[in-house]
Amino acid sequence: MDEHIKSLAEVLFDIDEITEYIFHEICGLTFVFKSEMLLMKSRISSATIIPVGIIYEENGEYYLAPLYDTINIDEIIKSYVESCLSH
Numbered sequence: 001m002d003e004h005i006k007s008l009a010e011v012l013f014d015i016d017e018i019t020e021y022i023f024h025e026i027c028g029l030t031f032v033f034k035s036e037m038l039l040m041k042s043r044i045s046s047a048t049i050i051p052v053g054i055i056y057e058e059n060g061e062y063y064l065a066p067l068y069d070t071i072n073i074d075e076i077i078k079s080y081v082e083s084c085l086s087h
Contacts, residue, residue, distance in 0.1 A: 016039040020035050021076055023079075028057070029055070030055040030056070031053075032051070053065055053076065
């Protein structure tokens with residue numbers, strides 16, 4: 001029932017959720033931030049940016065040190081690889 005109400009509200013109020021990962025490199029470390037925006041009728045209703053991890057290279061391999069246990073590591077890795085390939 002909750003999903004039905006949520007989907008109905010999204011249609012009625014024209015709600016969009018945008019989630020993306022931002023990578024910022026400083027001194028050989030790549031800091032990972034998660035950006036979440038909630039848009040209502042194409043206007044920003046709320047936005048958050050939180051740090052979620054650090055990517056570093058050691059012995060030719062890359063490692064992700066997450067700051068929280070609940071983050072989705074697969075999404076971060078996929079987004080990081082896509083951003084590296086686009087540069």
